[in-house]
Amino acid sequence: MPAVSGQANIHPDAEGFLWIDSKAFPESFSQDVDHVEACVMAAVQKPLSASIFGDKITKAAWKSKPSWYLLSEDDRIINPNLERFMAKRMGAREIVLIPSDHASLVSHSNEVAKLVMDAAHATATE
Secondary structure (H helix, E strand, C coil), X not given: CCCCHHHHHEEXXXXXXXXXXXXXXXXXXXXXXXXXXXXXXXHCCCCEEHHHHCCCCCCCHHXXXXXXXXXXXXXXXXXXXXXXXXXXXXXXXXXXXXXXXXXXXXXXXXXXXXXXXXXXXXXXXC
């Protein structure tokens, strides 16, 4: 899948951790979030270890557990087409499309909470 625009603003540090450039963070990661809140998110972001992209998973939970998927259609960090592929591959019981950025947990918290509650209710009797 082609890269999306926000990926150009992710840079490694000397220890191999990935950071989103704090000045580009609001338009790369959280374009739907209030600008001040997005700047706070940029200031307190936690890095991701670049090594995880080479790690091998021995037993993926989605292969044996029911899954639901929240798809951020305006994501600039993960290509939404890649998200569609992942949701389909995992056999998500439900795919909720949100016209949102990567920070949909913040910008669309009500929809996220509903998806979590729906999943919890659906699996409570299994």
